[in-house]
Amino acid sequence: MQLVSAAQMRAIESTGMAAGVTGIELMERAGAAALDAILDWRPDLRVPRGAPALVLCGPGNNGGDGYVIARLMQGIGFRPTVYRYAPDKPQPEEAAEAARRWAAAGGKTLSWDDEAIEERIESNDDALVIDAVLGMGTTRPMPDDMSHAFDCCIPHIANADLFQEDLWRRRFVAIDVPSGQCSETGAALRYAFSAQLTVAIHALKPGHVLLDRRGVGGDPGEVRVVDIGLPGQVPREAPGPRTWLFEAAEARAEMRRLRPVWSGHKFAHGHVLVPSGGVGRGGAARLAARAALRTGAGLVTLCPPPSALIENAARLDAVMLRAVPDAQALAAMLEDRRIRCVALGMGLGAEERFAPRTRALVEATLAAASPADARDPVRSAVLDADALTVFAQDPEALFARTRGRAAILTPHAGEFARLFPDLARRLSAPVDEVERWTPFGKLEAVREAAARAGCTVLLKGADTVIADPDGEAWVHAAVRERATPWLGTAGAGDVLAGILAGLAAQRGAPRARLAAFAAWLHVEAARNFGPGLIAEDLANELPPVFRALSRPAP
Numbered sequence: 001m002q003l004v005s006a007a008q009m010r011a012i013e014s015t016g017m018a019a020g021v022t023g024i025e026l027m028e029r030a031g032a033a034a035l036d037a038i039l040d041w042r043p044d045l046r047v048p049r050g051a052p053a054l055v056l057c058g059p060g061n062n063g064g065d066g067y068v069i070a071r072l073m074q075g076i077g078f079r080p081t082v083y084r085y086a087p088d089k090p091q092p093e094e095a096a097e098a099a100r101r102w103a104a105a106g107g108k109t110l111s112w113d114d115e116a117i118e119e120r121i122e123s124n125d126d127a128l129v130i131d132a133v134l135g136m137g138t139t140r141p142m143p144d145d146m147s148h149a150f151d152c153c154i155p156h157i158a159n160a161d162l163f164q165e166d167l168w169r170r171r172f173v174a175i176d177v178p179s180g181q182c183s184e185t186g187a188a189l190r191y192a193f194s195a196q197l198t199v200a201i202h203a204l205k206p207g208h209v210l211l212d213r214r215g216v217g218g219d220p221g222e223v224r225v226v227d228i229g230l231p232g233q234v235p236r237e238a239p240g241p242r243t244w245l246f247e248a249a250e251a252r253a254e255m256r257r258l259r260p261v262w263s264g265h266k267f268a269h270g271h272v273l274v275p276s277g278g279v280g281r282g283g284a285a286r287l288a289a290r291a292a293l294r295t296g297a298g299l300v301t302l303c304p305p306p307s308a309l310i311e312n313a314a315r316l317d318a319v320m321l322r323a324v325p326d327a328q329a330l331a332a333m334l335e336d337r338r339i340r341c342v343a344l345g346m347g348l349g350a351e352e353r354f355a356p357r358t359r360a361l362v363e364a365t366l367a368a369a370s371p372a373d374a375r376d377p378v379r380s381a382v383l384d385a386d387a388l389t390v391f392a393q394d395p396e397a398l399f400a401r402t403r404g405r406a407a408i409l410t411p412h413a414g415e416f417a418r419l420f421p422d423l424a425r426r427l428s429a430p431v432d433e434v435e436r437w438t439p440f441g442k443l444e445a446v447r448e449a450a451a452r453a454g455c456t457v458l459l460k461g462a463d464t465v466i467a468d469p470d471g472e473a474w475v476h477a478a479v480r481e482r483a484t485p486w487l488g489t490a491g492a493g494d495v496l497a498g499i500l501a502g503l504a505a506q507r508g509a510p511r512a513r514l515a516a517f518a519a520w521l522h523v524e525a526a527r528n529f530g531p532g533l534i535a536e537d538l539a540n541e542l543p544p545v546f547r548a549l550s551r552p553a554p
Contacts (some may be wrong), residue, residue, distance in 0.1 A: 002234055003243040003475060004203040006137035006183055011238035012202065016230040023094035026228055027061065031068025031098075033226035034175055034199040038128070041197050041224065042171055048077040051127035054120055056149070057099075057109070058133035058179070059086045064095030065175050065201070066132025067102040074105060078127070081120070085112040085133050085146065118148035129153070131193040132175040136183035136205055139439070141190040141431060150180065150217060153194045174198040174220060176205075181218035182431075183207040185441025186463075188215025189431050196221040202230050206243060209477035211463045212441050214431050222480060241471035243443060246516035248553075251524075254517040255549040258296065258506060269298030270340035270505025273333065274498070275324055275361050276304040277347040277354065282312050284347035284385065287491050287535050288498030289319045292343065294539040295502025295521070296546075303330065305357075327360035334368040334379075341380045341510075342369075343501035345387025346494040358390045366401040370509070372455065372469075378508035380406040384497040385415070392418035403454025406509040410458045410497055420449045447471055456512055458500075460493060464519045466512040474516035476523070484526040491535025496522045499542070521545055 004012070017023060039046050055070040057063035063084065070080040082102065087109075091099065099109065121129060133146070142150070153172055172195045177183045180192030186207040198220035200208060208223045234242065244250075272292045276285030282304055293300045303324035304312050313321055324330050333339065342365045348358040362383065369381045383402075388411050391398035398419070402409070409419070417424035423445040442465045450457040450467040458466040462483065467473040478484050500518040504510040525541035526533055 001204060001245045001247060003206045003209070003245050004234060005206065005240050005243075007240055008234045008238045009136060009203065009205070011235050012230050015235050021229065023092075024097050026230070027064045027094050027098055028068055029228040030065045030201050030226070031072060033228055034065065034201070035069050035072050037199045037224045037226050038171075038173055038197065041222070045127060045171075048073075048127065050077060050079055052125050053078045053080045053128040053130065054117070054126045055080050055082045055130045056117070056133050056179075057082055057084045058135070059084070059089040059091055059095070060135070061092055061095050062132050062135030062175060062179075064092070064098040065135075066130060067095070067098040067107075069130060069132065069175070070107060071102045071105050073128075074107060080107070082107060082109045083112050083117055084109050087111045112145070114145050114148045118152050121149065121152050128171050128173060130173045130175065131179050131195065133193070134179035135176040138177075138180060138182060138189055142180040142192065146180070147191060150191055150193050153217065172196050172221075176201045177207060178218050178220055180215070181207050181220070182212070182439050182441070184439035185443070186210035186212035186218065187431050187441060188218030191216040192218030194219045194221075198223045200225045202226070202228055204245060206441070206443055206475070209245060209463060209475055209479060210442055210465075211461070211479060214428075241447065241473065243473045243475065244513070244516075246474050246476045246513070246520050250513075251517060251520050252549055252553060254514070255546070258503075266298030267338045269296055270502075271299040271301070271336075271338050272297045272501045272505045273330075273339055273342045274300065274302050274346070274501070275330065275342070275344045275348060276302055276308065276312065277349050278305050279308045279311060281347045281349060282308055282315075284491060284494040286312065286315060286319070287494040287539070288343055288346050288384075288501065289316075290539045291495040291498025291542070292341075292502035292505070293318055294542040295499050297341075297502040297505040300502075303333070324361075326357060327364040330361055331364045331368065334364070337377060337379075339379060340377065340505040341382065341501045343382040343384070343497050345383055345385040346497060348386040348390075350386040350389040350392075354386075355390050358386050362387045362390070362398070363401060366405055366407060369405040369407055372404050372406050372509060374406060374509070376508060378406050380408070380504045380508070380510050382408055382410065382497050382501045382504065382510060384410045384493065388415045388419055395419045399453045405455055408456040408458060408500065408504075408510040408515055409449075409453060410460065410493070410500065410515075412460045412493060416445075416449070416459055420445070420452070423448055443467070443473055443475070447473055456510060456515060458515045458519070460496065464516075466515045466519070468512045472512055474512045476516050476519040478523045482523060482527070484523050486529075486531045486533045487523065487526045489534055492522075492526075492538065495535055495538040498539070
């Protein structure tokens with residue numbers, strides 16, 4: 001599934017209209033589909049019995065969708081009250097026609113009154129509160145004259161589960177994108193409407209799945225996409241790089257690509273090396289090594305310094321061991337072309353006494369990595385944790401070695417800030433002090449980081465973003481029904497590096513799509529286990545996940 005920017009959505013609409021559909025027809029379809037989605041979401045509202053509803057409309061086409069919804073709601077027995085923001089601002093032709101049709105059906109539109117709307121919401125009378133004020137493409141911080149209406153939604157959303165027995169408790173619904181939320185990044189521009197349901201028109205937008213905590217409110221709640229008969233994909237001529245959401249369908253497709261690999265002897269499945277730290281520092285590398293083996297790598301060899309060999313031998317069976325005192329020893333091992341991936345950084349150490357070995361191992365690994373465009377056999381590098389931190393004082397020294405190589409960097413937010421401090425500052429910059437905001441969120445930051453490093457970059461988080469140097473990006477969103485807060489445990493990131501290495505050993509260069517598959521497997525394993533998870537549990541949950549993927553889709 002593509003995540004569609006505001007500019008790309010406009011290009012899709014233009015393509016549909018060029019094929020003969022009119023703007024008002026698209027608006028009517030959107031309003032009807034949105035109301036159907038709302039009623040599917042809460043079936044008890046299908047018999048409204050004169051229930052009151054509040055519809056907040058803006059001056060643009062999102063407001064036009066609101067007028068259509070209000071008219072259709074009235075037709076099935078609701079009593080909607082419509083408020084219009086900026087009543088003196090000219091409307092687009094389609095929105096003006098939708099407003100006329102609402103008036104012709106006997107509907108009245110009140111001018112925006114922030115305090116009156118707040119009182120109306122606080123009264124708890126309305127079965128539905130529908131936000132159709134701004135929608136996608138918002139670039140200006142929200143004005144003060146909406147703050148009462150939108151701020152008062154937040155406590156009701158937070159406490160919604162307390163009122164399950166109240167048949168007519170308020171349901172807060174946003175049309176396309178919650179007003180005030182940046183559809184590109186998910187940030188609330190000062191403040192934003194908070195919803196229990198967002199009805200996405202035609203396609204998901206990045207802001208639906210990215211967790212940008214800047215501003216107040218802007219939670220889209222559950223997101224349902226409705227079809228209004230537009231072209232399925234972004235037109236080739238549409239502006240901007242392409243962004244994809246990795247879901248179960250993509251995981252099944254990746255599983256089918258793996259099946260041909262699962263034949264032959266162990267070296268056909270790839271050999272992974274995992275350099276590790278010294279005495280008492282091998283746990284993170286062992287977690288990664290086991291994960292790589294469980295993911296399907298044919299062989300995995302842990303490579304500690306000689307002093308830690310016995311310690312690791314006592315903890316490992318299927319994972320092999322080879323003492324690697326320094327970079328020269330690693331380079332000698334890498335003369336074996338059957339080694340397909342090196343995953344390193346986990347527990348190597350970035351402190352002063354460990355840094356020289358860590359840095360030298362990274363340099364030796366990247367020197368032996370294949371070019372990014374190499375055909376099979378490909379040798380790749382997965383750089384995590386200390387392999388990144390050791391270059392914090394000189395990130396360009398790392399990027400000079402990763403550019404054009406089959407490599408991936410897998411930082412968490414702190415490591416990302418060490419390598420890309422300017423991008424991290426922009427990611428955390430407030431958005432309420434600018435007159436017009438140029439969207440800059442996780443997608444933009446990771447794309448810029450991948451271009452700078454010349455290799456794939458995966459920024460870990462509940463909303464994991466992965467980008468290739470050419471700008472193609474994938475998002476894996478462990479949010480809402482896929483949320484796995486128990487993954488916030490020591491060592492979970494090391495397991496992700498091992499999963500990625502195991503896939504890369506079988507499939508070649510760790511491009512963004514393959515890395516998104518690793519993130520999906522990581523979360524799915526955590527979901528299988530549930531609360532109480534520790535990092536050691538993750539690898540053992542991978543076989544059931546693979547078995548489920550091998551079964552036909554329901």
